[in-house]
Amino acid sequence: MGRQTRHAFSFGEHYDPERLSFGAVVCHDEHVLGDGRGFDTHRHSGLEIVTVVLSGALRHRDSSGTDTVLSAGSAALLSAGAGVEHSEHAVGPTRFVQVWLTGDDPDAAPAYTATVLPTSEQLADAGLSPAAGGARLLVAQVPAGRTLTLPAAPRLHVYVARGAFRRSSLAEPLEAGDAFLCTDEPDHDVVAAVDSTVLAWQLDG
Known part of the structure; x- marks a missing residue:
C-alpha cells in the first residue's frame, strides 16, 4: 500500500469552487498510508x-522538538502559529483524518498537544482547543x-469515521x-446501522 487521500475541500490539484472552506475549516482530508509512507x-x-x-499509528516529529507516535483512538492539535516544520509517517498500515483550520493568532508560538478520544455514545468534546473562531471537535x-x-x-461538519448511519427511510x-x-439548522437525529464513530466540528460561523 502506498498513499491514498480523499479531499473534502479544494486542495492542490483537487479544485471544487463550491467547496473552498466551511467556517474556519479549510482542509478536511482522509489519508490511508502503507507502513513507512507519509509526509x-x-x-x-x-x-x-x-x-x-482511526487505525494503525502515526509518528509525528516537528521543529519544536516533539517526537511522538499517535495510536488509533487518539488525536493531536498542532498550532502552527508563526511557523513550524513537521513530518508524519505511518507505523504500520494507518488511516487518519487531518483537518486544517484558520488560526486566530498567526503570530503565536507553535504548540503541540495530544489526547485520547472520548468513548461517549453521544457527542462529547475531544479535549482539544484549537484557537480558530470557537471551533470544537466532538466525538461519539x-x-x-x-x-x-x-x-x-x-455550522456543523459531520464525518462518519467508522460504520454507517440512517438519516431516514x-x-x-x-x-x-x-x-x-x-448551516443554522435545528437538531438532527441519526441512527447507527452498525457500531459507528462520528467526528463533528461545531463552528461559530
Whole structure:
C-alpha cells in the first residue's frame, strides 16, 4: 500500500469552487498510508492542525522538538502559529483524518498537544482547543441501533469515521468516509446501522 487521500475541500490539484472552506475549516482530508509512507518535513504557519488516527499509528516529529507516535483512538492539535516544520509517517498500515483550520493568532508560538478520544455514545468534546473562531471537535462512539443527536449550530461538519448511519427511510445511509454540512439548522437525529464513530466540528460561523 502506498498513499491514498480523499479531499473534502479544494486542495492542490483537487479544485471544487463550491467547496473552498466551511467556517474556519479549510482542509478536511482522509489519508490511508502503507507502513513507512507519509509526509516528509514541510512547513505550516497560521493554521490549527488537528489529526485523528482511526487505525494503525502515526509518528509525528516537528521543529519544536516533539517526537511522538499517535495510536488509533487518539488525536493531536498542532498550532502552527508563526511557523513550524513537521513530518508524519505511518507505523504500520494507518488511516487518519487531518483537518486544517484558520488560526486566530498567526503570530503565536507553535504548540503541540495530544489526547485520547472520548468513548461517549453521544457527542462529547475531544479535549482539544484549537484557537480558530470557537471551533470544537466532538466525538461519539455509537452502538448499532442507537440514536445520535446532532446539535444545532451556526455550522456543523459531520464525518462518519467508522460504520454507517440512517438519516431516514428515504435517504441513503451515510457510510464510513461520508460527510455532510449543516448551516443554522435545528437538531438532527441519526441512527447507527452498525457500531459507528462520528467526528463533528461545531463552528461559530
